[in-house]
Each structure stands twice: as structure tokens, then as C-alpha cells.
Amino acid sequence: MKLISFYLFILFFAINSNAATISNVIIPKPNSLVTGKGTFTFTKPLKLTTNLSGDERKNLLGYIKLSNIQVEETRIAEKNDFLHLLIVDSLSGLSSPESYQLSITVHGIILKSTTGVGLFHGIQSLLQIREVFKNKLPLVEIKDSPRFAYRGMHLDVSRHFYTKAFIKKQLDMMAYYKLNNFHWHLTDGAGWRIEIKKYPLLTDVAAWRPFPNWKAWDEGGRTYCKEDNPIANGGYYTQEDVKEIVAYAKSRYITVIPEIEMPGHSEEVLAVYPQLSCSGKPYVDSDFCIGNESTFTFLQDVLSEIIPLFPSQYIHIGGDEASKKGWKTCPLCQARMRTNNLKNENELQSYLIHRIEKFLNSKGKKIIGWDEILEGGLSSTTTVMAWRDESQLKSIKSGHQTIMTPTAYCYLDFYQDAPCTQPEAMSAFLPLKKVYSFNPIPNGLTVDEQKLILGVQANVWTERMPTVDHTEYMIYPRLLAIAEVGWTAPELKSYPEFRERAINAVSMLKSKGYHPFDLKNEVGRRQKSLQPVVHIAVGKPVKYLTMYEAKYKANEEKTLTDGLLGDWSYSDERWQGFLEKDLDVIINLEKITDIHSVSAQFMQDYGADIWMPSGVTISVSQDGIIYETLSTVYPHISLTARKVSFEDFGWKGSAKALYIHYKASKANKSGGWLFTDEIELK
Numbered sequence: 001m002k003l004i005s006f007y008l009f010i011l012f013f014a015i016n017s018n019a020a021t022i023s024n025v026i027i028p029k030p031n032s033l034v035t036g037k038g039t040f041t042f043t044k045p046l047k048l049t050t051n052l053s054g055d056e057r058k059n060l061l062g063y064i065k066l067s068n069i070q071v072e073e074t075r076i077a078e079k080n081d082f083l084h085l086l087i088v089d090s091l092s093g094l095s096s097p098e099s100y101q102l103s104i105t106v107h108g109i110i111l112k113s114t115t116g117v118g119l120f121h122g123i124q125s126l127l128q129i130r131e132v133f134k135n136k137l138p139l140v141e142i143k144d145s146p147r148f149a150y151r152g153m154h155l156d157v158s159r160h161f162y163t164k165a166f167i168k169k170q171l172d173m174m175a176y177y178k179l180n181n182f183h184w185h186l187t188d189g190a191g192w193r194i195e196i197k198k199y200p201l202l203t204d205v206a207a208w209r210p211f212p213n214w215k216a217w218d219e220g221g222r223t224y225c226k227e228d229n230p231i232a233n234g235g236y237y238t239q240e241d242v243k244e245i246v247a248y249a250k251s252r253y254i255t256v257i258p259e260i261e262m263p264g265h266s267e268e269v270l271a272v273y274p275q276l277s278c279s280g281k282p283y284v285d286s287d288f289c290i291g292n293e294s295t296f297t298f299l300q301d302v303l304s305e306i307i308p309l310f311p312s313q314y315i316h317i318g319g320d321e322a323s324k325k326g327w328k329t330c331p332l333c334q335a336r337m338r339t340n341n342l343k344n345e346n347e348l349q350s351y352l353i354h355r356i357e358k359f360l361n362s363k364g365k366k367i368i369g370w371d372e373i374l375e376g377g378l379s380s381t382t383t384v385m386a387w388r389d390e391s392q393l394k395s396i397k398s399g400h401q402t403i404m405t406p407t408a409y410c411y412l413d414f415y416q417d418a419p420c421t422q423p424e425a426m427s428a429f430l431p432l433k434k435v436y437s438f439n440p441i442p443n444g445l446t447v448d449e450q451k452l453i454l455g456v457q458a459n460v461w462t463e464r465m466p467t468v469d470h471t472e473y474m475i476y477p478r479l480l481a482i483a484e485v486g487w488t489a490p491e492l493k494s495y496p497e498f499r500e501r502a503i504n505a506v507s508m509l510k511s512k513g514y515h516p517f518d519l520k521n522e523v524g525r526r527q528k529s530l531q532p533v534v535h536i537a538v539g540k541p542v543k544y545l546t547m548y549e550a551k552y553k554a555n556e557e558k559t560l561t562d563g564l565l566g567d568w569s570y571s572d573e574r575w576q577g578f579l580e581k582d583l584d585v586i587i588n589l590e591k592i593t594d595i596h597s598v599s600a601q602f603m604q605d606y607g608a609d610i611w612m613p614s615g616v617t618i619s620v621s622q623d624g625i626i627y628e629t630l631s632t633v634y635p636h637i638s639l640t641a642r643k644v645s646f647e648d649f650g651w652k653g654s655a656k657a658l659y660i661h662y663k664a665s666k667a668n669k670s671g672g673w674l675f676t677d678e679i680e681l682k
Contacts, residue, residue: 022138026128027177027480027501028487036139040104043135045070047078047108050085056116059251060085064123068130082108085119091143098180099145102126104137117253121178128176131508148440150403150455151486152181152257153479158188158268159214159462161207161235166468168248170475173514175252177483182249183316183457185259186237189222189267189286190214190463194258195238198301201272203227208234213466223283224271242309250311257312257368262299263288263352264322273298278326278333287322290352291332300359307363314383315360320370322349342376350376357382368403371395383454387411393442396452405457408571409438410482412474413461418523419568419605419644424464425474427608427644429569432502432519435481436495458482464607469515476509476516477502525567529574532563536595537587537660537681539563545584545663552577552675559677560585560600566677568644570603570610578674583613583664587679592622592658598630599650600662600679606642610675611667616649620657627661639667650680 023033048071052060064071071083091101091114100113100122111122125144129137153174155162171182186194192206210225211217212233225232237245249256267286270277276295277285288295306315324345327333333348342348350373357367357379368383371391378384384395385403387410395402404410407428414430415422440456458479465471480502484493502519509516540561548554554576555562566574604612612635619627631651649664662679666672 022129022133022140024497024501024504025132026125026142027498027505028484029492029498029501030125030142030144031489031492032143034141036141038106038139039133039136040106040108040139041136042070042081044081045072046081046083047072047074048083048085049074049077051087052085052116052119060116060119060123063120063251067123067127069126078108080107084108084110086110086112087116087119088112088114090114094143094145096145096149098149098178100125100142102140102142102144104129104140106139109137117180120175120253124176124178132504146178146487147489148453148455148486150181150457151179151483152183152403152455152457153179153475153482154183154185154405154457154459156185156188156460156462157193158185158190160466160471161191161193162468162471163235164237164241164245166471167245169514170472171245171249171252171254173476173479173509174254177480178487179479179483180254181455181457182254182256183259183459184256187259187261187268187318188265190217191224191234191236192268193236194242194306195236196302196305197239198305199273199298202269203236206268206272207236208232214463215466218463222267224268239305239309246310255312256310257314257316258306258310259316259318260299260302260306261318262356263290263295263349264320265318269298278330285326287324287326288352289330289332290327290348291330291334291336295352296355299356303356303360303363307360307365313364313366314368315365316368316385317353317356317360317373318370319349319353319373320387321372324349344376346376348376349373350378353382354379374398374400385457387459396442396445396449399452401452401454403454403457404440405459406438409435410457411459411461412478413459413464415568415644416474416478416517418526421523423470423473424607424642426461426464427569427605427610428571429567430478431522431524432478432481432499433495435478436485436493436498438482438485439490440485456482456486472515473517476514477506477519478517480505526565528565529567529572533565533678533680534563535680535682536593537561537589537679540590541588543586543588545586546578546581548576549579554677560679561587562678564678565601566603566675570605570608570673570675575603575675575677577610578666580666580670580672581674582666583662583674583676585662585679586624587660587662587681589658589660589681592656595620595655595657595660595681597650597652597682598660598662598679599648600664600676601646601648602664603675604637604639604641604645604647606640608673609669609671610673611639611669612637612645612647613649613664613674614667616662616664618651619661619663620655621659621661622656624659627659628655630655639669 097115100118102122103110113119192202196202205224208225208227209217210231246256264287271282274282278289327345353373371386383401386392386395387405413426414428415425506516506519542560559576598618616633618631619629621627633649637645
């Protein structure tokens with residue numbers, strides 16, 4: 001120990017310019033990093049000593065030997081060219097079992113933690129340093145600990161199936177960036193993906209679709225087929241596959257949490273076992289029949305095969321977006337409600353959640369569910385995964401441990417750059433900067449309430465990700481931002497500095513065979529949205545002859561003349577939405593004014609049912625009674641266009657007006673939206 005202290009004294013007697021260099025290397029950013037003068041030079045394999053034992057020793061040493069650090073085990077501590085991996089009783093100021101202390105001295109490297117997982121995280125920091133600095137490592141001491149215990153990534157393998165090799169590849173990168181939970185979305189209406197021996201039709205039929213990808217299936221009838229169909233597309237994991245993946249994750253200190261959807265998102269099950277639905281017919285219902293006792297037999301049978309495969313304390317039971325439609329008229333469901341004094345269908349869903357929770361608790365497991373499980377009441381021991389903004393505080397205030405995964409920051413299926421430059425994605429806009437800005441602790445919580453927040457998770461929903469390359473493109477580098485959100489103290493974060501690290505990480509990812517988004521060529525936010533626009537109608541009152549939808553109210557009655565243009569997404573609170581109706585407004589200029597142009601921009605997003613207007617009519621009046629039509633304008637963009645598009649609808653000329661009547665007629669699309677952000681007058 002005296003020798004180690006001497007090395008550390010040499011290391012930290014002075015600070016130099018290495019600080020700026022090495023601080024731009026590690027993701028997630030360490031919570032304490034101090035540099036010293038000089039370097040440690042690799043000239044030969046490091047002499048590795050450790051007090052690890054058993055399987056943990058075998059696992060960690062095996063992992064290092066596969067890395068870019070060459071080592072030779074030795075029982076005697078060397079004085080030079082050494083790597084010491086030490087389990088210690090405590091680390092000053094670091095209480096998390098995932099904490100570590102990494103010291104790179106002129107003579108060698110010392111890594112300490114109270115646990116094997118802490119040493120593993122320290123190894124990741126060392127690997128990242130070695131990746132950049134090669135054989136000349138800067139002298140540094142890092143004392144590091146995570147902000148949150150839960151730092152995860154969710155992967156939907158139902159919409160598109162991914163091989164074991166692909167999943168292991170993502171687990172490798174999760175470990176590299178100190179993420180520790182893999183939420184495996186194994187079942188959903190688009191396909192059942194795990195072998196259940198008692199119910200073979202789940203993988204003989206419900207895992208296969210006669211379509212090349214999710215979009216074709218969704219638009220082509222949403223049917224399933226047998227595995228031996230020549231055009232069958234899909235797949236599933238055998239129970240042996242699952243054991244292999246779980247073991248691989250465990251070797252990287254990642255917990256695998258399986259998700260088995262219930263009661264909704266279950267079309268695939270009900271297609272092959274229709275007796276579990278309210279109608280008793282395939283391709284009718286998406287929700288299990290809760291009044292049917294056979295439903296609980298099925299779910300408990302499935303979970304009984306799932307439980308032995310996953311050491312995780314949690315089983316995720318979904319619980320989101322149940323339509324509840326069939327329950328309203330189902331005699332069995334209504335009888336269940338009467339027998340159990342359930343007031344409504346929300347409480348009927350809660351009945352299922354409680355019953356499944358008791359079953360899982362009896363098997364030594366806890367449940368997690370999406371935040372809809374709060375509806376109708378919930379056991380205080382249930383953990384909630386909060387994806388809707390309105391449910392985050394509700395979950396915490398009601399005393400539930402909560403994992404924060406809101407759509408606005410954590411859904412990696414959204415566009416990450418200007419949609420016109422990107423492959424098809426879900427409609428919202430989520431650039432790296434916004435992901436990085438996420439603070440999982442909402443304002444106004446007490447200290448005890450803050451403790452209920454377990455951590456943060458990125459969600460990879462794969463409807464629009466038909467290939468593995470596309471999937472990685474959507475994951476990276478945004479997953480790195482989630483990793484830093486979950487690990488690093490917020491006061492230490494800086495987006496410009498993180499972006500530089502992320503650009504370097506993109507190069508590394510490419511060199512290792514990943515397919516990340518090319519961050520250095522990012523277009524970024526829509527330039528029109530960055531500065532207010534000036535025109536003669538700014539601040540003028542607007543009379544709405546048709547009303548916008550409350551969900552997309554933007555700046556309410558001020559929206560169309562507030563001088564603010566929208567970004568790439570309709571959900572940015574600047575675009576105002578009208579559902580299945582015309583946009584029909586009158587602007588009062590408050591005095592007769594010479595005008596030379598009137599224009600408004602509309603958005604079209606095929607995937608979100610947002611359409612260009614079928615036509616726009618612009619009229620003017622000097623008295624508010626008699627209107628003169630200046631122009632009727634029709635769209636140039638086809639309703640079949642898949643790319644997110646923007647088009648101006650306007651008039652140019654010369655007129656005098658007190659009032660401007662702007663009417664955009666809705667497209668001939670059932671359930672269609674109109675979205676605009678400003679009516680500009682010049």
C-alpha cells in the first residue's frame with residue numbers, strides 16, 4: 001500500500017494540459033477526473049494481479065484478454081507495467097456498488113472497487129482511454145459513480161426480429177457505455193418471439209408473417225402464417241437461445257428484463273388461440289378476455305416457462321394501450337366486473353395486473369409495466385415505466401418506484417435530423433442535443449420522492465427499422481446521450497463538449513462494424529424556427545371559425561400571428577393541429593393596410609396522418625362583411641408522398657385589407673390532420 005500511495009503522489013503533484021484532452025474521451029463523463037504530468041507507456045503486456053476469485057475472476061480476466069489491453073497474469077505484484085484489479089472494502093466518497101477508482105500512474109494502472117461490476121465499469125473507462133491514446137496513456141485518477149442505479153435500453157424484436165449475434169453486439173456497446181439493463185420486448189401484435197413449449201402455435205404461426213417487413217404487414221392485413229410458408233418473415237428465440245443471451249449479458253453485468261405483453265397488444269396470441277379473446281374469433285380482438293379464466297391459465301403457464309430463463313428480479317408485463325373495446329360488451333368481462341365490484345374497464349385491467357402480480361410475487365419476481373397500469377389502481381410494490389409526460393409525476397406522487405422513459409427524450413425511433421435527409425422514421429424530431437438535455441428528475445419533488453426514480457431508459461421501437469443497419473443508425477449515437485444522462489451529475493454536463501466526444505465515438509463505432517448516424521454532418525434544427533419572423537400581422541388578433549385540437553394547441557389563439565415558426569416536428573408546441581376539419585380563421589389587422597403577400601406553411605407526414613390541405617382560399621375585406629377572394633391555391637405534394645414535407649400556400653399581389661380570411665380545406669383522408677404554424681402577411 002505504501003508503494004501505491006507513492007505512485008499516486010507522483011501522479012497528482014501537478015496539473016497540466018492533459019485535462020482538456022482526456023476529459024473529451026470517456027462516455028459517460030466521469031464525475032471526478034484529475035490528471036497529472038507525463039504518460040504511462042505500454043511497451044509489453046501488463047502484469048495483471050487481482051484479488052478477485054471464482055467465476056467473477058474468470059469472467060473479468062477473460063473479458064480483458066479479449067480487449068485491446070494485453071495482459072499476463074502473475075501472483076506477485078510488479079513494480080512496473082502492472083495492472084492491479086482490487087476489490088476493496090470501501091472507496092472514500094463513493095457509496096454505489098457500481099463505483100470505481102481508476103489510477104493511471106507512470107509505472108502502471110490500479111483499478112479499485114467494492115464489487116466486480118465496479119471493476120467492470122472501470123475497465124470500460126480504461127478501454128476508452130486506450131482506444132484514443134493507444135500506447136501512451138495520460139496520467140489520471142478517476143473517481144466515478146453513477147447518478148442512477150437503472151440505466152437501460154429497450155429493444156422491440158416483435159416488429160422486426162433480430163438475431164442472437166445482433167443482440168450480443170448491442171450488449172457489447174451497452175456495456176462499453178455502462179448501461180446495465182436490457183429490456184427485451186419479446187411479444188407484441190406484430191409477432192411472438194420466444195419459445196413456449198406448452199403453446200407451440202406461438203412460434204409455429206404467431207412468430208411469422210407473409211410480408212417482408214412490418215410496414216407491409218401493417219398495411220396488408222396484419223395476418224400471420226406458418227413457418228414453412230415460402231414467404232414467411234419473422235423468427236423467434238428458443239429457450240436455449242434465451243439462456244445464451246442472458247448469460248452473455250450477465251458476463252457484461254447487464255440484467256435482461258423480458259416483456260410479455262398483456263392485456264393489450266396481443267393480436268398475435270389471439271390469432272392462434274382465439275378462445276382467449278372476447279369474441280372467440282381470430283383477427284377480431286387485440287386484448288385478452290379478462291373475464292375468461294382460461295386467460296389466466298395461459299398467462300401463468302407462459303410466465304412459468306419465462307421465469308426460470310431470466311434471473312432478473314423483474315418481469316415486464318406491458319399493460320399499455322389496451323383498447324378495452326371488447327370488454328365493454330363481453331358477458332364474461334362484465335360478469336367479472338360485477339362479481340368483483342369493479343367500477344369500469346380501467347379497474348378490470350387493474351384486476352388482471354394485481355392478479356398477475358400476486359402470481360409473480362409468489363415465484364419471487366416483481367413486475368414492471370408501462371404507465372397505463374396506474375389506471376384503475378395499482379399495488380404500491382409495482383414499478384412503473386413512465387413514457388407519457390402526464391404519468392411521470394402521477395407515478396411518483398402515488399409512491400411507485402419509477403423508471404423515466406418519456407417519448408419526448410427517450411424514443412429512438414423518432415427522426416434524429418432533418419426528416420428530408422433521413423430514412424423513414426416515426427414522426428417526431430429527437431436530435432442528440434434534446435436527448436442529452438433530459439433531466440429524469442422533474443422539478444418540485446421532495447427528497448424522498450426523488451429517491452423513487454430508479455433511472456432512465458432509451459426505447460428502440462422498430463416499426464420503421466426493417467434492417468439491422470437502419471436499427472443501429474437510429475440507436476447510435478443517441479444511446480450514448482442516455483448513458484450520460486443516467487450516469488453523470490447534471491452540473492458536469494456540457495452539450496458542446498459531449499458532442500465532440502460523440503463525434504469521436506461515431507468514428508470508433510464505425511471502425512468496429514456498427515452503423516451510426518454521421519453526427520458531424522448533422523443538419524440540425526430547422527433554420528426557420530430559430531429566429532422570430534417579422535410581418536405586419538404579428539400580434540394581431542385571430543378569430544377561429546374552426547377550433548384547433550387541445551392536444552396540439554401550440555400558443556392557442558396567438559399561434560398563427562406570434563412570429564414563431566415550427567421545427568421539424570408537429571409536436572414541438574409551435575405547430576397547431578386541426579383534426580378532420582378545415583383550418584378557417586380571420587385575422588384582424590386593426591386598420592386598413594396595404595398588403596402584398598399572404599402565406600402559411602403546412603406539413604405533410606404520411607406516418608402520422610398529417611396531410612397537405614386539399615386547397616387554400618385567401619380572401620380580404622375592408623369592413624368584415626364583404627370579402628374578395630384573392631386566390632385559391634392547390635397542393636403540389638401528392639398525398640402518396642412518404643417523406644415529411646413542407647409547402648407554402650399563399651398569394652402575392654396588391655390589395656387593401658382590414659381582415660384576412662384564410663381557409664385551408666382538409667384533405668380527403670379519414671382521421672387526417674392539418675398542421676400549420678404561422679400566417680405571414682407582408
